[in-house]
Amino acid sequence: xxxxxxxxxxxxxxxxxxxxxxxxxxxxxxxxxxxxxxxxxxxxxxxxxxxxxxxxxxxxxxxxxxxxxxxxxxxxxxxxxxxxxxxxxxxxxxxxxxxxxxxxxxxxxxxxxxxxxxxxxxxxxxxxxxxxxxxxxxxxxxxxxxxxxxxxxxxxxxxxxxxxxxxxxxxxxxxxxxxxxxxxxxxxxxxxxxxxxxxxxxxxxxxxxxxxxxxxxxxxxxxxxxxxxxxxxxxxxxxxxxxxxxxxxxxxxxxxx
Amino acid sequence: xxxxxxxxxxxxxxxxxxxxxxxxxxxxxxxxxxxxxxxxxxxxxxxxxxxxxxxxxxxxxxxxxxxxxxxxxxxxxxxxxxxxxxxxxxxxxxxxxxxxxxxxxxxxxxxxxxxxxxxxxxxxxxxxxxxxxxxxxxxxxxxxxxxxxxxxxxxxxxxxxxxxxxxxxxxxxxxxxxxxxxxxxxxxxxxxxxxxxxxxxxxxxxxxxxxxxxxxxxxxxxxxxxxxxxxxxxxxxxxxxxxxxxxxxxxxxxxxx
Numbered sequence: 001x002x003x004x005x006x007x008x009x010x011x012x013x014x015x016x017x018x019x020x021x022x023x024x025x026x027x028x029x030x031x032x033x034x035x036x037x038x039x040x041x042x043x044x045x046x047x048x049x050x051x052x053x054x055x056x057x058x059x060x061x062x063x064x065x066x067x068x069x070x071x072x073x074x075x076x077x078x079x080x081x082x083x084x085x086x087x088x089x090x091x092x093x094x095x096x097x098x099x100x101x102x103x104x105x106x107x108x109x110x111x112x113x114x115x116x117x118x119x120x121x122x123x124x125x126x127x128x129x130x131x132x133x134x135x136x137x138x139x140x141x142x143x144x145x146x147x148x149x150x151x152x153x154x155x156x157x158x159x160x161x162x163x164x165x166x167x168x169x170x171x172x173x174x175x176x177x178x179x180x181x182x183x184x185x186x187x188x189x190x191x192x193x194x195x196x197x198x199x200x201x202x203x204x205x206x207x208x209x210x211x212x213x214x215x216x217x218x219x220x221x222x223x224x225x226x227x228x229x230x231x232x233x234x235x236x237x238x239x240x241x242x243x244x245x246x247x248x249x250x251x252x253x254x255x256x257x
Numbered sequence: 258x259x260x261x262x263x264x265x266x267x268x269x270x271x272x273x274x275x276x277x278x279x280x281x282x283x284x285x286x287x288x289x290x291x292x293x294x295x296x297x298x299x300x301x302x303x304x305x306x307x308x309x310x311x312x313x314x315x316x317x318x319x320x321x322x323x324x325x326x327x328x329x330x331x332x333x334x335x336x337x338x339x340x341x342x343x344x345x346x347x348x349x350x351x352x353x354x355x356x357x358x359x360x361x362x363x364x365x366x367x368x369x370x371x372x373x374x375x376x377x378x379x380x381x382x383x384x385x386x387x388x389x390x391x392x393x394x395x396x397x398x399x400x401x402x403x404x405x406x407x408x409x410x411x412x413x414x415x416x417x418x419x420x421x422x423x424x425x426x427x428x429x430x431x432x433x434x435x436x437x438x439x440x441x442x443x444x445x446x447x448x449x450x451x452x453x454x455x456x457x458x459x460x461x462x463x464x465x466x467x468x469x470x471x472x473x474x475x476x477x478x479x480x481x482x483x484x485x486x487x488x489x490x491x492x493x494x495x496x497x498x499x500x501x502x503x504x505x506x507x508x509x510x511x512x513x514x
Contacts, residue, residue: 046302046365053462079465083449105378107497108303121362121446153509160502180511184498189378192340205310208336235502240364241441245417245492252410254437254490
């Protein structure tokens with residue numbers, strides 16, 4: 001069997017330590033194509049560039065590697081990779097390693113996870129990796145080992161239909177990580193606290209800040225796993241239908257006049 | 258009972274005909290607060306503004322109304338509305354009316370639907386409306402009647418837990434619309450076809466284009482409803498866990514060394 005082809009992307013930008021560490025972790029598994037935003041794109045969700053053209057240019061990376069920098073969003077990167085750069089669908093897409101957690105509701109805001117979701121929509125087995133440490137100087141050495149374990153399994157098992165993986169890694173040395181748990185997305189949300197300031201011209205502006213509030217005491221969630229020293233592997237889907245809500249909506253009796 | 262408070266937003270921008278028509282349709286139901294982007298934000302998905310501050314300013318709208326224009330994304334609009342402008346949680350959030358369909362996989366790219374999803378995450382009953390006509394001059398008269406029917410029901414029935422509604426309206430006169438169907442999200446995806454051009458300096462750039470490809474022949478989908486002259490009401494959730502995938506992932510046997 002020929003070596004698998006792995007597409008690597010992220011949302012923190014092509015020069016971020018996280019994507020360099022992801023590349024180091026997966027380099028022995030196959031041929032690599034690296035396509036990532038040319039600037040940080042955190043919080044971009046599943047945004048695509050509508051109404052403005054995209055640039056894609058070769059970029060010299062660490063260890064003599066060549067990658068592609070894209071002027072758009074993380075999802076644009078995946079679309080350009082599969083639509084312009086690659087002749088065949090890659091065997092695996094890995095996104096990250098994100099600087100900061102993407103557990104619970106953060107999955108819907110995350111550019112890292114949206115890149116992975118775009119891969120899954122296109123039929124590519126796809127995994128997003130995040131380390132629970134926002135620091136630019138975060139220690140990714142344990143994360144590299146976790147990535148290797150999960151990528152090896154992903155290359156040797158079929159990805160469940162319509163599914164991608166959201167992997168969150170606690171900020172701990174490898175010998176303090178207790179194991180790997182399959183989890184569900186914890187119920188929770190970000191509670192906004194806007195920081196209002198006045199500019200030199202006397203006009204207000206607002207910085208978005210917020211605190212995460214968990215509303216779930218389950219022992220099977222991603223938040224529980226991380227808080228208890230486990231790696232969380234949460235399967236994510238892009239069929240957003242709330243199937244449980246179909247019966248009650250039929251009782252709304254919506255009719256035309 | 259006091260009149261309900263309805264928060265109105267969109268992704269096409271505060272001056273779009275769609276949000277003006279939505280406002281006209283819901284004005285008799287309650288007090289209105291209108292907060293929308295100051296420029297078109299189609300395709301922004303669930304993006305939020307990270308690393309740049311937001312502006313929020315009063316805007317004079319048609320019919321002597323006052324609204325709020327926001328420099329950020331559709332999700333930023335909802336966050337600023339609930340975090341800065343409003344003292345109490347609104348009773349209903351309506352987003353749209355989008356110029357163009359948001360059925361099938363388009364829900365994950367849609368700013369209109371992401372604004373509604375943000376409302377739902379914050380515990381507000383939320384509905385996104387889209388008309389299957391991308392034209393700026395689209396006829397929203399049938400859409401106004403559909404909005405009235407659905408908003409009346411939404412104000413008098415509890416929204417199922419963790420759910421928002423994705424309403425898509427066919428581009429037909431009211432007397433040619435066959436009814437309102439509760440649907441599921443059709444399986445499908447956008448297949449990219451990048452239009453590569455060369456700028457005056459000789460460098461390439463890319464326009465994202467694409468064709469929607471349906472991969473679902475179910476009679477219970479949003480795409481089927483729209484193709485057959487029905488309004489589609491699809492319940493959407495923000496718990497993205499692929500619960501069906503949990504058992505097979507447990508068989509991957511991921512262990513630390």
